[in-house]
Amino acid sequence: MTLVLNAHDVDQAIKMPALIASIEDGLREDARGRANVPQRLNVTTDSGWLRVMPAVLNESGIMGFKAFQIMGGLGARYLIALYDVKDGVLLALMDASYLTAARTGATTGIGTKLLSREDSRKVGLIGSGLEARTNLEAICTVRDIQLVRVFSTTPEKREAFAREMAAKLETEIVPVATPQEAVAEADIVMVATNTGGRPDPVAFHGEWLQAGQHVSSMGSTMPRQRELDPETFARAERILVDSKAQVEEESGDVHEAMKAGVYDSDRVYELKQALVGEAPLRSSAGQITLFKSVGNAIQDLASGLAVYREAQRLSLGQDIGDFMDLKTV
Amino acid sequence: MTLVLNAHDVDQAIKMPALIASIEDGLREDARGRANVPQRLNVTTDSGWLRVMPAVLNESGIMGFKAFQIMGGLGARYLIALYDVKDGVLLALMDASYLTAARTGATTGIGTKLLSREDSRKVGLIGSGLEARTNLEAICTVRDIQLVRVFSTTPEKREAFAREMAAKLETEIVPVATPQEAVAEADIVMVATNTGGRPDPVAFHGEWLQAGQHVSSMGSTMPRQRELDPETFARAERILVDSKAQVEEESGDVHEAMKAGVYDSDRVYELKQALVGEAPLRSSAGQITLFKSVGNAIQDLASGLAVYREAQRLSLGQDIGDFMDLKTV
Numbered sequence: 001m002t003l004v005l006n007a008h009d010v011d012q013a014i015k016m017p018a019l020i021a022s023i024e025d026g027l028r029e030d031a032r033g034r035a036n037v038p039q040r041l042n043v044t045t046d047s048g049w050l051r052v053m054p055a056v057l058n059e060s061g062i063m064g065f066k067a068f069q070i071m072g073g074l075g076a077r078y079l080i081a082l083y084d085v086k087d088g089v090l091l092a093l094m095d096a097s098y099l100t101a102a103r104t105g106a107t108t109g110i111g112t113k114l115l116s117r118e119d120s121r122k123v124g125l126i127g128s129g130l131e132a133r134t135n136l137e138a139i140c141t142v143r144d145i146q147l148v149r150v151f152s153t154t155p156e157k158r159e160a161f162a163r164e165m166a167a168k169l170e171t172e173i174v175p176v177a178t179p180q181e182a183v184a185e186a187d188i189v190m191v192a193t194n195t196g197g198r199p200d201p202v203a204f205h206g207e208w209l210q211a212g213q214h215v216s217s218m219g220s221t222m223p224r225q226r227e228l229d230p231e232t233f234a235r236a237e238r239i240l241v242d243s244k245a246q247v248e249e250e251s252g253d254v255h256e257a258m259k260a261g262v263y264d265s266d267r268v269y270e271l272k273q274a275l276v277g278e279a280p281l282r283s284s285a286g287q288i289t290l291f292k293s294v295g296n297a298i299q300d301l302a303s304g305l306a307v308y309r310e311a312q313r314l315s316l317g318q319d320i321g322d323f324m325d326l327k328t329v
Numbered sequence: 330m331t332l333v334l335n336a337h338d339v340d341q342a343i344k345m346p347a348l349i350a351s352i353e354d355g356l357r358e359d360a361r362g363r364a365n366v367p368q369r370l371n372v373t374t375d376s377g378w379l380r381v382m383p384a385v386l387n388e389s390g391i392m393g394f395k396a397f398q399i400m401g402g403l404g405a406r407y408l409i410a411l412y413d414v415k416d417g418v419l420l421a422l423m424d425a426s427y428l429t430a431a432r433t434g435a436t437t438g439i440g441t442k443l444l445s446r447e448d449s450r451k452v453g454l455i456g457s458g459l460e461a462r463t464n465l466e467a468i469c470t471v472r473d474i475q476l477v478r479v480f481s482t483t484p485e486k487r488e489a490f491a492r493e494m495a496a497k498l499e500t501e502i503v504p505v506a507t508p509q510e511a512v513a514e515a516d517i518v519m520v521a522t523n524t525g526g527r528p529d530p531v532a533f534h535g536e537w538l539q540a541g542q543h544v545s546s547m548g549s550t551m552p553r554q555r556e557l558d559p560e561t562f563a564r565a566e567r568i569l570v571d572s573k574a575q576v577e578e579e580s581g582d583v584h585e586a587m588k589a590g591v592y593d594s595d596r597v598y599e600l601k602q603a604l605v606g607e608a609p610l611r612s613s614a615g616q617i618t619l620f621k622s623v624g625n626a627i628q629d630l631a632s633g634l635a636v637y638r639e640a641q642r643l644s645l646g647q648d649i650g651d652f653m654d655l656k657t658v
Contacts, residue, residue, distance in 0.1 A: 004649050004652055005652070006650070006652035006653075006654075007652070007653070007654040036372050036373060036374070037372075038370055038371075038372050039370075041367055041368075041370050041381065041383060042367075043365050043366075043367050043383050043384070043385050043392070044365060044385070045365070045385045045387060045392055045414050046387045046414070047414075047415065048417070050383060050385065050392050050393075050394075050412070052370065052381050052383050052394060054370060054372045054379060054381050055372070056372050056373070056374045056379065058374060058375045063372070063374055063379050063398070064379075065379075065381060065396065067394065067410065069392070069412060069417045070417075071415065071416060071417040074416055074417060074655070074657075075417075075655045075656050075657040076417070076655070076656045077417050077418075077419070077653045077654070077655055077656070078653065078656070079410075079419065079653060081396065081408075083379070083398060085374050085375070085376075086376065086400065087400060087403055088377070088398045088399075088400040088403065088404075088405070088406050089406075090406070090408065093422070093652075095652055095653045095654055097653065097654045097655075097656045098654070318649060318652075320333050320647060320649060321335070323333055323334070323335035323336070323422075323424055323647075324335075324336070324406045324407065324408060324424045324426065325335075325336040325406070325424055325426045325427070326403070326404045326405070326406055326426075327404050327405045327406070327407070327426045328403075328404040
């Protein structure tokens with residue numbers, strides 16, 4: 001049987017702790033050489049593009065892909081297809097629009113667990129969009145956060161964000177008028193912006209950094225997208241990324257840091273290495289640390305698996321039967 | 330809305346003439362530079378593999394992919410996802426197991442129209458599996474075939490094939506005990522085998538060729554698969570393939586012909602070139618011609634579009650609504 005999960009079903013089946021745990025499992029599996037993630041595939045159309053990102057997780061028992069397309073002027077749709085890796089049965093088709101933002105948050109949560117101080121209590125958040133919400137939720141899942149200061153350029157947006165997310169996360173959230181106010185005294189800085197088209201696309205400057213801060217950034221996933229300056233890379237003593245090859249290829253922030261000569265690839269490690277003890281982590285309370293992500297298919301499939309399990313538990317979705325014939329070979 | 334078409338729905342919605350016409354449209358579009366087909370993507374699992382083949386047809390108005398996986402010892406499942414290229418809506422998800430065999434046949438039909446003599450009446454068929462059926466059906470769609478002689482190694486299979494397909498195609502079909510008997514006096518030779526594991530994997534030998542014959546072959550889509558010998562390539566005066574890069578990379582028959590020094594890439598043209606008048610075709614009744622295919626995503630999507638249209642006309646399938654949210658960007 002194939003379970004179809006629409007946006008509402010997926011929304012109900014997303015549990016941040018389960019997403020984090022499932023992605024950690026997938027990354028550890030990848031670290032052990034038991035996963036398989038080829039280069040993602042992009043195809044352009046007259047007005048947009050289609051991207052297909054397959055992956056195989058032999059131990060988690062799943063394979064499949066995320067497919068998403070952006071049609072210029074309209075928007076994007078995200079689909080995750082999840083197969084049983086042993087018998088090839090299509091287990092689920094699910095809307096992955098909100099889930100993509102949630103898994104980005106969950107991945108930041110893993111980076112936060114690994115790099116931030118355990119006693120972190122204050123978050124400085126730059127950005128108030130969907131990703132700001134999911135990333136903050138994940139940070140609050142892994143650390144006992146008691147105060148969030150949020151900045152975004154439109155006062156109404158940061159105020160609505162503070163109101164809505166304070167209720168959801170049961171945490172004090174204060175909207176502030178400048179990014180400096182948001183990040184000053186923060187233990188954790190979260191940068192989740194879409195500032196690509198602005199005159200100054202840099203949303204966070206390394207000169208604002210304070211001893212002991214952990215910075216996460218997920219808003220520079222294309223060469224033209226920016227949010228961190230090179231100084232941030234220069235001052236970070238530990239850097240983790242989700243996928244080194246993709247971050248170095250795709251992130252405009254990393255490209256600028258490379259140009260400025262402050263990005264040393266040899267001291268940048270991947271999340272999966274950190275999860276199996278193969279990356280240096282924070283060694284003092286005063287160290288500045290950085291986590292940078294662009295997303296990959298293991299995060300998608302592993303979070304899709306968590307959603308599928310929860311949806312089964314809650315009897316969500318529409319069972320459309322086994323609509324594909326098995327062709328014996 | 331997304332229409333889910335199971336194997337039975339697709340079976341009812343497959344009309345060979347419509348498949349042929351739709352694939353021709355797609356190939357012409359590709360020839361005009363209006364389609365986009367990246368390299369297919371393979372991911373291995375512990376016991377099999379997953380392949381994703383995306384394509385965009387801007388003028389036909391669709392994009393999407395075929396995804397199929399082969400799990401060792403079990404079998405394969407095929408899925409086609411069809412999107413509207415303009416607004417990105419997922420139009421259909423369909424079982425593509427039988428459809429894959431049907432589109433392979435339809436593609437052979439196009440090659441047959443382009444290369445075989447118009448007055449072809451007799452087919453010599455080697456093979457009696459699913460692809461032998463769909464390829465013969467396509468040949469009978471484009472030519473007025475009056476006699477088919479079929480050979481395959483198991484007498485029961487060739488007899489069942491003759492009985493069943495004679496009823497379906499309303500054509501005389503005679504099972505014969507040797508491949509030579511099948512192809513002697515044939516105007517069109519169709520080789521559709523799966524002889525990879527046999528001591529002699531070559532099912533058709535070039536020394537059997539007669540003046541004026543057109544040969545089609547679709548059973549060597551991996552380096553280890555064989556069905557034609559190099560002599561066939563040496564004697565063919567016109568050669569068309571569906572995708573030159575893929576045929577040269579994937580077909581064991583072509584690899585052997587290359588090794589034997591009888592495969593001249595410069596005189597091999599693609600079906601799409603032939604459809605827009607950019608390939609030399611048969612110029613005399615006595616010429617020997619060859620069509621060789623390995624399949625590509627344009628054939629899949631174009632045939633998926635034909636099936637989708639017919640399914641709509643016949644009100645087939647299960648409408649599962651618009652389960653993916655549009656994320657405005």
